[in-house]
Amino acid sequence: MSDAARYFSKSYAEARARFLDAARAAGAAVNHREHPLKGPDGGQLATDVARLGPKDALF
Structure with missing residues (x-):
């Protein structure tokens, strides 16, 4: 396995969980x-x- 391959999931379910x-x-x-x-x-x-920061922040 290449070094970069460890950053990719093998399935949608795995990627979502991660x-x-x-x-x-x-x-x-x-x-x-x-x-x-x-x-x-x-x-x-x-x-x-996923949201980080204050709820009232403006875009």
Whole structure:
């Protein structure tokens, strides 16, 4: 395995879990929007948003 390969997940589920773990470890507020359909492997699809900083911050 190349050195860079360790930064890439082998599946959507693994990538999502790693993102959520990192977001929670950073103290981020996390919101989920689940997609009504399943992914190619039959697993849940979702859009996950992690927010750091004050709730009243402007874009």
